[in-house]
Amino acid sequence: MNIPHRLNKIEVGDIFRQYGDAYRKNHKLPLQSLKAMSAIEICRTSALGGHVDECDSCGHSRNSYNSCRNRHCPKCQSLAKERWLEARKKELLPVSYLHGVLTIPFELNPIALINQKEIYDVLFKSGTETLRELGFDPKHLGGEIGIIAILHTWGQNLMDHPHLHCIVPCGGLSEDGKKWLLPRKTTRKKKVFVHVNVVSDLFKKKFLYYFKGLYLTGKIKFVGKIANLGNRQEFEKFCGNLLKKKWITYIKKPFGGPEQVIEYLGRYTHRVAISNERIIKTRKRQSYISLQGLSRRQ
Ligand SMILES: [Zn+2]
Ligand SMILES: [Zn+2]
Incomplete structure (x- = not known):
């Protein structure tokens, strides 16, 4: 297999090509991991064949x-x-933007882990409905806002903490679609169209409403440590406690503008377990990978 020449930078593909066979012999891996490994091993090598890239203006061509x-x-x-x-x-408008983060309380984590699709659907639905509804409310804005919403299911430390990142314009389109409406009053320092507590409260109520809907239609499973929630009384008590809590919500004008928030979110949405940039060096069957400024041997 031919591999294009690179200037001494080690990549995940190099490590897999070198040690993959030995690793697979000694470890039982799920099919998905095996597929990913073999794809990465042959990516951009002669094993996948090639094509010619040609520049439209100067006609210069290159084989890849x-x-x-x-x-x-x-x-x-x-x-x-x-x-x-x-x-x-390209979707961003030339207006000021807000960055909102809506998080569900940790008590819901074990339920979200077993019922991912259902809980994440409810998180998207209740989060986006909350912001749109408050946008439509003439007390706050009275217009259509539009949202880019991105789900985060776990952080760098691999702990589950599902939350929704929302990028919303701090203004909205009038009902007839002809005028750009600015907030009636911005909460003094933060310049947002709605106070964070109002968002948090409505989001909590909406989430719990849809969550109960899932329960009543038998769409969520409670197994293991949370099996007791299958009991209606226990479930009602659990929801009652969640309603009493203050849910962690954040809504602010982003420090570096919406582009920076999108850059940050892009790192997450297209993340891979180990990016090539994080590999520091390999030595005698060990790879050194940087983790948030620290280094760890793997
Ligand atoms: Zn690839
Ligand atoms: Zn996040």
């Missing part, structure tokens, strides 16, 4: 090997990320 397009491949994902960032940035 084809890419694997696997969603876990660090090379393919960085290209997909650039495309995604470009498309999202």
Whole structure:
């Protein structure tokens, strides 16, 4: 297999090519991991064949090997990320923006882990409905806002903490679609069209309403440590406690503008387990990978 020449930078593909066989012999891996490994091993090598890139203006041409397009491949994902960032940035309007983060309380984490699709659907629905409804409310804005919403299911530390990032304009379109409406009053320092507590309260109520709906229609499973919630009384008590809590919500004008928030979110949406940039060096069957400024041997 031919591999294009690179200037001494080690990549995940190099490590897999070198140690992949030995690792697979000694470890039992799920099918999805095996597929990702073999895709990364042959990505942009002669094994996948090649194509010719030609410049439209000067006609200069270059031969390149084809890419694997696997969603876990660090090379393919960085290209997909650039495309995604470009498309999202094109959607931004030349107005000021807000960055909102709506988080569900940790008590819901074990339920979200077992019922991911259902809980994440409810999180999207209640989060976006909350912001749109408050936008439509003439007390706050009286117009249509539009939202880019992105789900985060776990952080760098691999702990589950589902939350929704929302990028919303601090203004909205009038009902007839002809006027750009600015907030009636901005909460003094933060310049947002609605106070964070109002968002938090409505989001909580909406989430619990849809969550109960899932329960009543038998769409969520309670197993293991949370099996007791299958009991109606226990479930009502659980929801009652969640209603009493203050849910952590954040809504602010982003420090560096909406582009920076999109850049930050893009890193997450197109993330791979280990990006090529994080590999420091390899030595005697060990790879050094940087983790948030620290380094760790793997
Ligand atoms: Zn690839
Ligand atoms: Zn996040």
